[in-house]
Amino acid sequence: MSNLSGAELPVLDSGEVAPCCPPLTERPMSAEEAERAAAMFKALGDPVRLRLFSLVASHRDGEACVCDISDVGVSQPTVSHHLKKLKDAGLLTSERRGTWVYYRVEPSVLATMGRLLVSA
């Protein structure tokens, strides 16, 4: 279980997804690169957030709203809270359509994090 007093994520400007950081095995990261990349890792460093992220990432058409999410063992406000954290970290984008806010994985961020971890 999780709670609302979890990690405070440095907020990246949404949309500002500059290509960040060479593979971790290539050269030592600078302080600035590490600051940026650590925020993304931190956002996925909570089990509930990670499940939510995989739920959105693997959902039909690559997007999901809170109404699609059940079964992660936390209340809907907590789900919304964690989705917002993922969005603040630049991992999800969101769009309101009618009653619901739909979340979508930001593909460039996923690619950036993958590149970090895959040896050059």
Added chain:
Amino acid sequence: MSNLSGAELPVLDSGEVAPCCPPLTERPMSAEEAERAAAMFKALGDPVRLRLFSLVASHRDGEACVCDISDVGVSQPTVSHHLKKLKDAGLLTSERRGTWVYYRVEPSVLATMGRLLVSA
């Protein structure tokens, strides 16, 4: 800068690096998978730890000791503390040789995390 009162990492048994988790885009993660993978992400979710990890990962022969590490803006005890956290999370292995403990990236873990993030 960082401090010692940071994240508490769930400790995985060292060496127990079972293949974990499908790509995040493939299907929703189970609670158990998320618990395990989130611990790895959390370990990299601190800028100082991430710099240290990239320093070890990119060092000559893929290993480094505290004596090789300077220039990350924290004291040597703090460096040692963060290296231990990375080890506890299963991301580094260590070996004492003479005066120094040498750290090495656990390659299977890096591959596991990379797989998680790269679309199937």
